[in-house]
Amino acid sequence: MLILGVESSCDETALALVKDGKKVLASLIASQTDIHAKWGGVIPEIAAREHLVAIREMYQQLLRETSTNPQHIDAIAVTQGPGLIGCLLVGASFAKGLSQSSGKPLIPVNHVHAHVHGALLGIDVPFDQIFPTLALVVSGGHTNLYYMRSPIEFELLAHTIDDACGESFDKVGKMMGLPYPGGPHVETLARSGKPGLVPMPRMMERKNQLLLSYSGLKTAVSHALRDMEKNHYRKEDVAHAFQEEALGQIVRKLAAARTIRPDSKSVIVAGGVASNTRFRALIAGQFSLPAYFPPLKYCSDNGAMIAAMAYYQGQASLSPGWDVYSRYPFERFLAKDL
Ligand code: KG4
Numbered sequence: 001m002l003i004l005g006v007e008s009s010c011d012e013t014a015l016a017l018v019k020d021g022k023k024v025l026a027s028l029i030a031s032q033t034d035i036h037a038k039w040g041g042v043i044p045e046i047a048a049r050e051h052l053v054a055i056r057e058m059y060q061q062l063l064r065e066t067s068t069n070p071q072h073i074d075a076i077a078v079t080q081g082p083g084l085i086g087c088l089l090v091g092a093s094f095a096k097g098l099s100q101s102s103g104k105p106l107i108p109v110n111h112v113h114a115h116v117h118g119a120l121l122g123i124d125v126p127f128d129q130i131f132p133t134l135a136l137v138v139s140g141g142h143t144n145l146y147y148m149r150s151p152i153e154f155e156l157l158a159h160t161i162d163d164a165c166g167e168s169f170d171k172v173g174k175m176m177g178l179p180y181p182g183g184p185h186v187e188t189l190a191r192s193g194k195p196g197l198v199p200m201p202r203m204m205e206r207k208n209q210l211l212l213s214y215s216g217l218k219t220a221v222s223h224a225l226r227d228m229e230k231n232h233y234r235k236e237d238v239a240h241a242f243q244e245e246a247l248g249q250i251v252r253k254l255a256a257a258r259t260i261r262p263d264s265k266s267v268i269v270a271g272g273v274a275s276n277t278r279f280r281a282l283i284a285g286q287f288s289l290p291a292y293f294p295p296l297k298y299c300s301d302n303g304a305m306i307a308a309m310a311y312y313q314g315q316a317s318l319s320p321g322w323d324v325y326s327r328y329p330f331e332r333f334l335a336k337d338l
């Protein structure tokens with residue numbers, strides 16, 4: 001089954017053709033990072049207009065590159081949310097138009113859930129060796145930990161109560177005068193930082209066991225940067241201390257989740273922050289379970305993960321419908337026994 005995946009929730013226009021949820025024929029991503037860099041963050045109005053410029057020609061390019069006759073596309077999958085509404089509308093309207101004119105089904109997909117499929121694309125391991133799994137989506141907008149019995153069953157065990165992990169990397173990057181998005185730059189800086197020099201609070205130690213928080217960490221970084229000279233440490237040392245706790249907090253919650261869902265067979269880490277090498281090392285070093293990470297090109301937003309998720313939704317005749325408010329419906333997925 002050949003599915004076209006359309007993604008336009010934020011600042012990447014992305015289209016992909018994926019066969020049977022696994023085989024990516026082509027994945028095109030037009031990133032607007034350079035356009036938004038000069039503003040230090042995504043400007044929704046500009047992002048939506050850039051999607052409008054890019055999307056049609058990208059679709060033609062996708063068909064050309066894969067020599068695909070559009071009539072051979074079996075279904076059209078599109079991000080329904082969460083995301084910036086102007087941006088979502090571009091992808092959704094384009095996908096609805098294709099579906100309407102071709103008579104092929106339209107499959108709305110939840111963007112946050114689809115990130116997990118970025119890690120499953122191209123993996124040869126049978127799903128009964130992966131599921132049930134503990135899956136992390138760590139991106140610029142979300143920091144969610146799920147227990148998943150199958151590729152479409154999402155039980156939310158943990159989430160952040162304020163900033164997302166990637167967002168906190170970006171804000172710390174901004175405080176340090178690094179280019180947008182700050183995440184990869186903070187990681188690079190942290191590599192030459194000395195451990196143990198800069199105190200950082202351990203987040204959510206005494207509060208609800210499975211919730212995460214980043215706002216206190218951001219404040220601690222701003223104080224540490226202010227006091228650098230007085231305390232004789234460098235920006236690199238602050239980046240190192242921040243990164244250890246920003247990621248360490250997630251690793252601790254993952255360990256706690258494992259005791260709550262002991263039948264988990266694996267760990268999946270997805271979303272933009274999954275490209276952080278320290279994060280990968282921490283997860284691989286601390287858990288005896290097999291860990292799956294997306295290839296770098298499928299960590300951040302892409303159309304392949306949307307098409308893959310849609311394949312499994314289609315198999316189970318499941319549709320999340322359209323979330324017109326475009327926010328993540330936490331209450332719908334929250335585990336009942338926490
Ligand atoms: O998943 P994604 O592309 O977009 C969202 O759906 O949010 O994630 C982007 C986020 C940004 O906050 C970016 O700074 C962060 O992922 N990120 C990183 C790294 N690479 C990207 N954060 C830490 N270390 C990295 N190497």
Ligand code: ZN
Binds near residue numbers: 139300301
């Ligand atoms: Zn994303």
